Amino acid sequence: MNVELSKIKEDLLRTDCAYETYSCLGLRMRLLYLSIAKYSHLVKIIEGLTTTALKLRLPVSFLFKKTVFPIFCGGETIDDARKWFDYLHQRNISAILDYAIEGKQEEDAFDKALKGKLALLKAGAGHPACRYFEFKVSGIAPIDILEKISAGKSLSQKEQNRWNKAKERVDALLKEAINLGYVVMIDAEETWLQPAIDSLTEEFMEKYNTEEKAHVYTTVQMYLKKSPSYLQNLLHKFKNKRKKIGVKLVRGAYVLKERKRAKEKGYPDPLWQTKEQTDQAYNNAIVSLAESNNVAEACIATHNLESIALAWKLFKENHLNPESFWMAQLMGMADFLTCNLAKNGLPVAKLVPIGPVREAIPYLLRRLEENSGIHRQFNLELEMIKEELRRRNC
Numbered sequence: 568m569n570v571e572l573s574k575i576k577e578d579l580l581r582t583d584c585a586y587e588t589y590s591c592l593g594l595r596m597r598l599l600y601l602s603i604a605k606y607s608h609l610v611k612i613i614e615g616l617t618t619t620a621l622k623l624r625l626p627v628s629f630l631f632k633k634t635v636f637p638i639f640c641g642g643e644t645i646d647d648a649r650k651w652f653d654y655l656h657q658r659n660i661s662a663i664l665d666y667a668i669e670g671k672q673e674e675d676a677f678d679k680a681l682k683g684k685l686a687l688l689k690a691g692a693g694h695p696a697c698r699y700f701e702f703k704v705s706g707i708a709p710i711d712i713l714e715k716i717s718a719g720k721s722l723s724q725k726e727q728n729r730w731n732k733a734k735e736r737v738d739a740l741l742k743e744a745i746n747l748g749y750v751v752m753i754d755a756e757e758t759w760l761q762p763a764i765d766s767l768t769e770e771f772m773e774k775y776n777t778e779e780k781a782h783v784y785t786t787v788q789m790y791l792k793k794s795p796s797y798l799q800n801l802l803h804k805f806k807n808k809r810k811k812i813g814v815k816l817v818r819g820a821y822v823l824k825e826r827k828r829a830k831e832k833g834y835p836d837p838l839w840q841t842k843e844q845t846d847q848a849y850n851n852a853i854v855s856l857a858e859s860n861n862v863a864e865a866c867i868a869t870h871n872l873e874s875i876a877l878a879w880k881l882f883k884e885n886h887l888n889p890e891s892f893w894m895a896q897l898m899g900m901a902d903f904l905t906c907n908l909a910k911n912g913l914p915v916a917k918l919v920p921i922g923p924v925r926e927a928i929p930y931l932l933r934r935l936e937e938n939s940g941i942h943r944q945f946n947l948e949l950e951m952i953k954e955e956l957r958r959r960n961c
């Protein structure tokens with residue numbers, strides 16, 4: 568079956584279902600957010616002001632609650648988010664649950680974060696939309712230890728004990744999630760933490776994945792020059808082990824941070840030089856994953872029109888299984904892609920972060936920082952929102 572890319576793109580760009588949950592005011596708010604996020608300098612100023620306000624314990628939560636929180640988060644509790652799960656399920660869209668607490672680095676905070684994640688898992692279990700769960704290892708494990716392991720340094724006895732506790736938390740989370748029927752995706756983070764996260768994820772993929780099913784997915788960031796060979800090695804390794812591997816494929820969220828650190832510390836930039844090189848690597852990886860569908864399950868996590876159109880084409884042409892090759896977008900991002908994929912019968916999920924507003928602020932700031940690197944996508948979305956405002960005459 569030969570599927571035309573131009574026809575797919577036409578179908579992906581329809582606006583009628585994309586903004587149905589937005590009021591005119593909501594659409595204007597989104598337009599304002601996207602316009603702000605386009606400017607990296609403005610984003611830095613907002614980040615600085617917010618971080619200071621949080622340190623001074625000023626009541627900034629209210630501001631976030633009324634502006635960006637409803638765009639990017641499902642709610643403060645699972646009960647708030649339930650209306651989103653119903654909405655997604657009615658439209659054949661799955662939900663990826665994410666407990667949006669970041670940045671706390673004490674053992675107590677890790678235990679509290681674990682408790683929150685476990686409670687979320689239990690509360691979502693049984694809802695037909697809630698099939699996926701994702702988390703950041705650094706939310707329940709100390710960053711200094713992840714960094715030390717990643718740099719190949721040995722740990723003191725005290726650090727080893729803290730690392731063992733962190734691994735126990737990760738294991739407890741995976742075990743509970745899998746028992747409740749979720750597929751779990753472990754996020755990719757900064758390159759100075761990632762080697763530790765990669766080996767931990769591989770260890771747990773080996774433990775929990777079977778020949779038939781990937782219960783645990785790793786995340787591969789294709790903006791890294793080393794990722795094409797890393798991905799090929801992973802596919803090869805798991806094929807030999809006769810285990811399914813799960814791969815969430817992303818471009819990568821930390822362009823500015825990665826480049827800044829490489830420059831400051833004087834090591835070679837780990838990222839591709841240009842966006843086009845990242846795009847090429849990403850699209851090649853989609854093809855590899857589609858061709859390896861007997862070994863790999865894949866979540867094509869992107870808001871990029873070209874990549875989504877390619878994934879759609881390969882899904883149809885290769886008659887792929889919707890349980891093992893699917894697409895995903897973040898809540899508040901590229902809603903037109905998510906709804907048009909679902910409308911056309913393609914398997915797709917939305918990542919729905921949940922958590923108290925104050926605790927979710929680091930997540931929202933990161934989203935703003937991440938978003939400030941993706942101008943082209945914004946321009947497309949800006950145009951679509953303007954078109955929708957014109958269509959509604961508001």
Ligand SMILES: Cc1cc2nc3c(=O)[nH]c(=O)nc-3n(C[C@H](O)[C@H](O)[C@H](O)COP(=O)(O)OP(=O)(O)OC[C@H]3O[C@@H](n4cnc5c(N)ncnc54)[C@H](O)[C@@H]3O)c2cc1C
Binds near residue numbers: 755756843942944
């Ligand atoms: C469901 C989901 C889960 C995600 N989980 C993670 C995760 O675990 N870890 C993570 O890091 N990210 C994660 N992301 C975010 C992702 O990595 C991207 O930051 C985001 O999706 C934007 O990329 P894009 O493919 O959607 O869109 P596009 O707008 O096409 O691409 C933007 C991306 O291109 C790359 N880029 C931009 N400029 C350059 C340049 N000059 N040189 C090289 N590359 C460049 C960057 O990666 C940038 O984010 C996730 C995204 C989704 C949808």
